Amino acid sequence: MAVTIVGGGIVGLYTAYCLTEFSQLPGSQICVVGKYLPGDQSANGYTSPWAGGNWSCISPNDENTLFHDRFTYENLSQLQRKLLSHFKGRDDEWLGLARRPTREFWDYTPNELKIGSLSSYLEDYQELKSQELPDGASFGISFKTWNFNCPVFLYNFAQFLKSKGIKFVKAELTHLAQATSFVNEDSTGDKVVFNCTGLGAHDLGGVKDHRVYPARGQVVVVRAPDINENCLRWGKNYATYIIPRPGPLKELVLGGFLQVDNWNAQDTSLEESEDILTRTTQLLPKLGDKDKLQILRVAAGLRPSRYGGARIEEEAQDGVLIVHNYGASGYGYQAGLGMGYRAVKLAFSGSKL
Numbered sequence: 619m620a621v622t623i624v625g626g627g628i629v630g631l632y633t634a635y636c637l638t639e640f641s642q643l644p645g646s647q648i649c650v651v652g653k654y655l656p657g658d659q660s661a662n663g664y665t666s667p668w669a670g671g672n673w674s675c676i677s678p679n680d681e682n683t684l685f686h687d688r689f690t691y692e693n694l695s696q697l698q699r700k701l702l703s704h705f706k707g708r709d710d711e712w713l714g715l716a717r718r719p720t721r722e723f724w725d726y727t728p729n730e731l732k733i734g735s736l737s738s739y740l741e742d743y744q745e746l747k748s749q750e751l752p753d754g755a756s757f758g759i760s761f762k763t764w765n766f767n768c769p770v771f772l773y774n775f776a777q778f779l780k781s782k783g784i785k786f787v788k789a790e791l792t793h794l795a796q797a798t799s800f801v802n803e804d805s806t807g808d809k810v811v812f813n814c815t816g817l818g819a820h821d822l823g824g825v826k827d828h829r830v831y832p833a834r835g836q837v838v839v840v841r842a843p844d845i846n847e848n849c850l851r852w853g854k855n856y857a858t859y860i861i862p863r864p865g866p867l868k869e870l871v872l873g874g875f876l877q878v879d880n881w882n883a884q885d886t887s888l889e890e891s892e893d894i895l896t897r898t899t900q901l902l903p904k905l906g907d908k909d910k911l912q913i914l915r916v917a918a919g920l921r922p923s924r925y926g927g928a929r930i931e932e933e934a935q936d937g938v939l940i941v942h943n944y945g946a947s948g949y950g951y952q953a954g955l956g957m958g959y960r961a962v963k964l965a966f967s968g969s970k971l
């Protein structure tokens with residue numbers, strides 16, 4: 619088997635992990651190719667380093683997404699254990715994948731199916747009493763979540779995958795058919811391509827999926843050594859979130875925005891930053907005076923969204939099995955392991971070769 623994964627974002631890496639872990643495919647048969655790879659940064663072409671990131675209730679309520687979220691939440695402990703046993707002497711904070719408490723509030727009554735699903739598996743799940751809700755909120759929960767230091771975790775995850783023999787190649791493709799020329803030297807036999815190109819799927823030849831669109835987010839990153847909890851609030855037209863990043867720098871990511879079809883991640887806006895600081899300090903008063911926060915940086919990123927939801931689908935192109943796996947929107951870290959699992963299962967149960 620010669621497997622090529624196009625895309626070195628979190629979805630590509632989770633897919634590589636699922637191939638080795640759940641299909642027992644040797645790393646020497648897998649090659650990851652991407653224009654950008656872990657350690658790189660690009661505002662427009664590489665979303666994964668820009669995520670907050672945590673596991674939250676941001677994702678939709680359809681059966682597939684509920685499965686992806688749950689699978690990821692439940693299997694991150696195993697991934698964390700494997701990485702920590704590889705990086706001997708290091709801890710979860712160094713790794714960039716750690717646990718923290720969280721509270722989430724809604725201004726409306728959330729979907730029953732979703733709440734039913736969440737309450738069945740989230741650790742320390744509790745529905746909050748009305749006196750524990752902020753003004754104007756109508757529902758709230760607390761639970762133990764996962765927090766990522768996204769650029770750090772992405773880099774460490776890639777190092778782990780390389781240690782399994784997986785090859786990483788930096789290259790830009792103009793057509794998906796070019797993918798099969800990037801293979802691991804030791805691999806032979808049937809060729810399979812996983813298309814994990816995120817927003818790139820919009821323009822890549824052989825895909826050109828115009829259901830893919832960006833949902834721009836801006837964040838303000840502050841230094842807050844005393845805040846170790848997540849706090850999020852979902853309104854009909856806004857999302858406010860406070861996400862601590864694991865690691866020694868004690869960074870807190872404050873957001874945010876979900877701007878549909880806005881492709882501009884180069885620019886950030888002072889007005890948006892002010893709005894984020896106002897909303898987050900109101901939501902979590904212990905953050906203190908917004909004018910006294912130590913701002914480290916302001917950044918913007920583009921979530922790879924897709925009308926109709928993530929595309930996890932197989933297709934045969936010139937005798938090669940293609941498995942599409944993109945469209946993770948604002949939940950690639952929290953759903954991507956489940957997406958990778960489904961994509962890999964599809965590849966190995968399919969008969970399109």
Ligand SMILES: Cc1cc2nc3c(=O)[nH]c(=O)nc-3n(C[C@H](O)[C@H](O)[C@H](O)COP(=O)(O)OP(=O)(O)OC[C@H]3O[C@@H](n4cnc5c(N)ncnc54)[C@H](O)[C@@H]3O)c2cc1C
Nearest residue numbers: 626627653654665666671672791816818835919950951952
């Ligand atoms: C502000 C913000 C906050 C977020 N917070 C969270 C959060 O808290 N939790 C969470 O789960 N998610 C969060 N997200 C969403 C998360 O970042 C994305 O869902 C995730 O990064 C998508 O990963 P991906 O691998 O699909 O795409 P990407 O990371 O964009 O990777 C795409 C890969 O494909 C490659 N590629 C594309 N086109 C080509 C081509 N033509 N040739 C070669 N290579 C190509 C790229 O180089 C790259 O390697 C957030 C996003 C933003 C912007």
